[in-house]
Amino acid sequence: MKLIVVGAEGRMGRMLIRAVAEAEGCTLHGAVERTGSSVLGKDAGLLAGIGELGVPVTDDPLPLFVAADGVLDFTAPAATVAFAELAAQARIVHVIGTTGFSEDDLERLKAASFHARLVRSGNMSLGVNLLAGLVRKVAATLGEEFDIEVLEMHHRMKVDAPSGTALLLGEAAAQGRDVALSDARVSTRDGHTGARRPGDIGFATLRGGTVVGDHSVIFAGPSERITLSHHAEDRAIFARGALKAAQWAFDQPPGLYSMDDVLGL
Ligand SMILES: NC(=O)C1=CN([C@@H]2O[C@H](COP(=O)(O)OP(=O)(O)OC[C@H]3O[C@@H](n4cnc5c(N)ncnc54)[C@H](OP(=O)(O)O)[C@@H]3O)[C@@H](O)[C@H]2O)C=CC1
Numbered sequence: 001m002k003l004i005v006v007g008a009e010g011r012m013g014r015m016l017i018r019a020v021a022e023a024e025g026c027t028l029h030g031a032v033e034r035t036g037s038s039v040l041g042k043d044a045g046l047l048a049g050i051g052e053l054g055v056p057v058t059d060d061p062l063p064l065f066v067a068a069d070g071v072l073d074f075t076a077p078a079a080t081v082a083f084a085e086l087a088a089q090a091r092i093v094h095v096i097g098t099t100g101f102s103e104d105d106l107e108r109l110k111a112a113s114f115h116a117r118l119v120r121s122g123n124m125s126l127g128v129n130l131l132a133g134l135v136r137k138v139a140a141t142l143g144e145e146f147d148i149e150v151l152e153m154h155h156r157m158k159v160d161a162p163s164g165t166a167l168l169l170g171e172a173a174a175q176g177r178d179v180a181l182s183d184a185r186v187s188t189r190d191g192h193t194g195a196r197r198p199g200d201i202g203f204a205t206l207r208g209g210t211v212v213g214d215h216s217v218i219f220a221g222p223s224e225r226i227t228l229s230h231h232a233e234d235r236a237i238f239a240r241g242a243l244k245a246a247q248w249a250f251d252q253p254p255g256l257y258s259m260d261d262v263l264g265l
């Protein structure tokens with residue numbers, strides 16, 4: 001499978017270049033960075049620290065997209081929406097790990113999925129997607145006397161909050177309770193907030209250091225508490241999931257898919 005990595009210089013971009021170069025049946029077809037980036041023209045393999053691959057980083061995605069099978073995209077919302085429109089024109093697979101989308105962005109991704117095969121998830125790891133299933137089940141089993149709080153911590157460079165994973169886990173809890181997350185979500189508390197509303201799903205965000213990604217869903221009930229957690233130790237887990245998603249989507253019709261579809265959960 002001929003794959004392009006966009007956002008090649010990023011933390012995930014460099015990890016993805018390494019993962020594609022090592023994966024059986026995959027080749028790195030291209031590497032893209034934004035116009036003005038200091039790494040344009042540099043070899044993608046050297047950028048990723050694995051030796052020359054003969055793939056220079058470019059800021060011109062279109063010629064690459066038309067001759068590729070898929071694109072791995074962990075960039076930023078505006079960039080991803082533009083790449084999805086190109087993936088739709090080229091009728092290829094677009095694996096989207098980017099987080100922090102607005103409702104309008106999500107509508108545009110949906111439109112692109114009429115022609116492209118899109119797989120989008122706030123977390124591409126096996127562990128988090130399994131955890132989401134557990135959260136859904138526990139939330140469906142426990143009543144509203146158990147308060148649900150989602151706690152996350154990430155490295156100091158992360159730009160969006162709550163994390164895509166926290167929202168994915170919050171969605172799972174809301175599905176378990178058969179409510180809309182938008183009605184139950186409480187993302188900020190400051191000052192005299194009053195008592196907690198029954199049924200709220202709260203989010204708390206910590207940022208600092210080099211933490212790859214820690215998430216806990218706490219079910220706090222009368223005199224007892226259940227905590228379900230995931231700790232990401234290496235970004236390789238996200239890259240592995242993204243590659244699996246690309247290979248799975250290769251045989252699918254156009255559409256918007258999730259990691260549940262990819263993993264058969
Ligand atoms: N779903 C998942 O499993 C995971 C999701 N993520 C998400 O992936 C995204 C990226 O994370 P991370 O790698 O840490 O972030 P980085 O900031 O390290 O990397 C993003 C890269 O994308 C580049 N970029 C931005 N806009 C464009 C553009 N228009 N064209 C080409 N390249 C562009 C950035 O360039 P510049 O610096 O010049 O802006 C940067 O090099 C985030 O949204 C994060 O939350 C991260 C890990 C796992």
Ligand SMILES: O=C(O)C1=N[C@H](C(=O)O)C[C@H](O)C1
Pocket residue numbers: 099122123154158159162163164165166212213214232
């Ligand atoms: O920005 C990150 O680093 C991560 N982003 C994703 C998120 O928003 O949940 C996934 C992972 O936790 C790392």
